[in-house]
Every structure is written in C-alpha cells, then in structure tokens.
Amino acid sequence: MITLQRRQLVGHDILLARHGNHISAMRVDRGAGRVVALLDDGSTDSAPNLIAPGLRTPDTLRSVLREDWKFLTGISACGVGLAGLMFGAVAALAGMSGNPALAQMLTAYSGN
Template identity: 60%
Template sequence: MLTLQRRHLVGHDILLARHGNHICSMRVDRPNGRVVALLDDGTLDSAPNVIAPDLDLPLGVDSLLREDWKLLAAMSGAAAAFAALMVGAAVVIGNALGETASLEILSAYPPF
C-alpha cells in the first residue's frame, strides 16, 4: 500500500536512545546519510540514517515527484488544455449570440 508520509529517520532514534534529554538540536547530513546531534556539553555525535541500504522504504511525496514527474506534467498539461478549450468554446458561443443581453446573462451566471 502506498503511504504518503515523511520517512522516519533511524538516526534520530539511535541518537535519542544514546543521549535522551541531553540533545540540544539535531540535523540531517544527507550527503553522508547520517543524523548529527549537538549535545548539552557542546560535543557532536552522529548516527547512520539507514538500517540496511537495500531496505524497501515506503514512498514519500518527494519520491513520487522524482519518479512520476512526466506523467504528472502530461496530466496537468492535458487539464490546462481542456480548460482553455472550454473557455474558448464559451467565448465563441457568447459572441455567436450577438446580443449584449445574452452576453451579460452568460457572464453573470454563477458557476455553482
């Protein structure tokens, strides 16, 4: 099942288990795949951010955009083209009527 949630960082759990309430702040070092923590006494500690490199993690929104951007772009383009076609058809129909009263009725009609 596809879940769109933020991936849980293993390094946070490891550092919390090691140091508990002595952690002032944590940051993710993405290039090295680690989580770095600043401790109360000013020292730094780090932990790896993965359990196993070949572990299949649930997909997040960023991975969906990275993998399916062509499909999303094509569908967005098709929706925009369809909307432009409908607006153009409404303009053509409005101009074909020729009367200003009918144009006012078409422009004043609520969309809901």
C-alpha cells in the same frame, strides 16, 4: 498506498537506545549516512541512518514530485487544453447564433 510523511532518522533512535540521557548533542552526517552523538563524557558515538540499504522508505512530497513531474505536467496540460476547447466552443456557439440573447446567455458568468 502512498503515504507522504517525513522520513525518520533511524540513527537517532539507535543512539537514544544506547545512551539515553547521556547525549549532549546530535548531528546528521548526510555524506556518510550516519547520525553522530556527542556524549556527556566528551566521547562520540555514531549509528547508521538506514536499517537496510535496499529498504523502501516512505515517499515524501518532494520525492513524488521528483519522480512524477512528467505525468503531473501532462495532466495539467490536458486540463488547460480542455478548458481552452470548452471556451472556444462557447465562443463559437455565441458567434454562430443570430440571437443576441443567446450570445449574452452563453457568455454570461453567474457569480452565484
């Protein structure tokens, strides 16, 4: 089951468990995959953001769109094509009938 949620930074939890209220500031070093904390005494500590490199993290909306864009584009194109075929069929039926009342009924849109 796909759950779309924000990915949690494990490094924050590790540093909070280590130092608690003695953390002045935290920043994420995305290049190194770590969270760096500045402590009250001026020293720094860091922790990795991943528990295990092969661990599958929860999917986000961005990751789903990045992986499945071809499928979603194909489904959208099929929907637009089907709508076009239905519109063409209604127009053809309205044109084939010699009865103006039937043509008006097929092309009228009910707003209710």
